[in-house]
Amino acid sequence: MPKVPSARFSVLAKEFKQDSIETHGTLIRCTLCDSGILLDEEHQRDHIKQHIFNYKHQKNKTTQANKS
Numbered sequence: 031m032p033k034v035p036s037a038r039f040s041v042l043a044k045e046f047k048q049d050s051i052e053t054h055g056t057l058i059r060c061t062l063c064d065s066g067i068l069l070d071e072e073h074q075r076d077h078i079k080q081h082i083f084n085y086k087h088q089k090n091k092t093t094q095a096n097k098s
């Protein structure tokens with residue numbers, strides 16, 4: 031699996047900021063689900079989008095929205 035350059039992470043984190051995606055430099059995390067998202071060179075956005083649209087994430091999103 032080709033390594034994703036760390037500069038890409040900050041770009042992606044900014045792009046998906048509204049979806050609770052953030053980076054610590056070497057990996058992408060979802061703060062909503064408190065889980066890391068594995069990326070590869072070929073499918074960077076696809077992996078993030080897959081996470082955003084999965085059931086668990088949507089459920090966490092709803093739970094957080096109800097809290098505030």
Ligand SMILES: [Zn+2]
Nearest residue numbers: 060062063087
């Ligand atoms: Zn999530």
